[in-house]
Amino acid sequence: xxxxxxxxxxxxxxxxxxxxxxxxxxxxxxxxxxxxxxxxxxxxxxxxxxxxxxxxxxxxxxxxxxxxxxxxxxxxxxxxxxxxxxxxxxxxxxxxxxxxxxxxxxxxxxxxxxxxxxxxxxxxxxxxxxxxxxxxxxxxxxxxxxxxxxxxxxxxxxxxxxxxxxxxxxxxxxxxxxxxxxxxxxxxxxxxxxxxxxxxxxxxxxxxxxxxxxxxxxxxxxxxxxxxxxxxxxxxxxxxxxxxxxxxxxxxxxxxxxxxxxxxxxxxxxxxxxxxxxxxxxxxxxxxxxxxxxxxxxxxxxx
Numbered sequence: 001x002x003x004x005x006x007x008x009x010x011x012x013x014x015x016x017x018x019x020x021x022x023x024x025x026x027x028x029x030x031x032x033x034x035x036x037x038x039x040x041x042x043x044x045x046x047x048x049x050x051x052x053x054x055x056x057x058x059x060x061x062x063x064x065x066x067x068x069x070x071x072x073x074x075x076x077x078x079x080x081x082x083x084x085x086x087x088x089x090x091x092x093x094x095x096x097x098x099x100x101x102x103x104x105x106x107x108x109x110x111x112x113x114x115x116x117x118x119x120x121x122x123x124x125x126x127x128x129x130x131x132x133x134x135x136x137x138x139x140x141x142x143x144x145x146x147x148x149x150x151x152x153x154x155x156x157x158x159x160x161x162x163x164x165x166x167x168x169x170x171x172x173x174x175x176x177x178x179x180x181x182x183x184x185x186x187x188x189x190x191x192x193x194x195x196x197x198x199x200x201x202x203x204x205x206x207x208x209x210x211x212x213x214x215x216x217x218x219x220x221x222x223x224x225x226x227x228x229x230x231x232x233x234x235x236x237x238x239x240x241x242x243x244x245x246x247x248x249x250x251x252x253x254x255x256x257x258x259x260x261x262x263x264x265x266x267x268x269x270x271x272x273x274x275x276x277x278x279x280x281x282x283x284x285x286x287x288x289x290x291x292x293x294x295x296x297x298x299x300x301x302x303x
Contacts (some may be wrong), residue, residue, distance in 0.1 A: 010045040010202055014053035017043060033075040058200055060208045061184055100236045103229060104285050108278055111286035114217045115261060115273040123268030182262060185205060185212035189258050199247055203237045209258060240288025
């Protein structure tokens with residue numbers, strides 16, 4: 001019997017199949033996925049489920065799709081998800097079945113720190129741009145070089161602002177160069193604005209958004225931890241759907257909260273960024289679980 005006839009979440013089977021092949025190295029950037037018909041037949045799902053999975057994978061930045069029947073049609077791999085460390089974390093989560101409350105507490109600690117760091121970095125980068133514009137393109141850096149020793153000023157600025165780029169991104173690559181590498185996260189928010197999304201698709205993109213923020217931090221350990229927890233985060237978010245009386249209102253609130261976090265980061269307002277993401281995570285948990293576990297009273301003062 002097709003999976004689709006047994007479960008309304010058949011598209012997740014397709015998504016997990018593609019992610020597993022990416023992690024195993026069976027699919028590499030630049031290669032094409034099998035066509036919709038072939039994937040549907042191989043996995044025992046309907047083509048509509050394949051299309052839903054591809055839509056989520058594209059929003060996550062893992063594939064790019066093109067319609068039509070020519071040589072460029074179909075889905076092509078453009079990025080890979082987190083590597084061995086995140087895969088190990090997923091295995092640990094699956095083996096131990098960590099309590100939801102512990103996952104939420106971990107998110108509050110990690111994501112509050114990430115949001116604050118991204119906002120602080122945005123402020124440092126804005127200051128560097130102001131220096132450049134006030135002294136002429138490149139002149140500020142030359143002044144720093146001459147006053148502190150050849151290249152020393154530039155290296156000091158790089159180390160203080162996290163100016164070196166980081167590698168690898170499951171959402172299509174993050175750069176620390178523009179407001180903390182936010183474009184990938186903002187693309188996911190744009191995808192979440194689609195009125196056609198089912199709640200499960202929305203929550204999958206929601207988890208991908210939080211992972212994109214972690215990736216933008218450039219901290220590989222935080223990124224791998226968040227990638228490893230992603231399926232658990234989606235799982236408890238999905239379990240909470242039954243306790244939501246008005247999904248339309250809740251999803252609208254979640255979208256506003258996401259945008260508010262990004263706005264605070266872009267405004268270089270670290271305390272607000274930390275508070276907003278803390279309230280966002282704890283708020284959904286409080287809404288969907290009858291007895292929320294105690295959470296940190298406030299976000300950490302420094303990322």
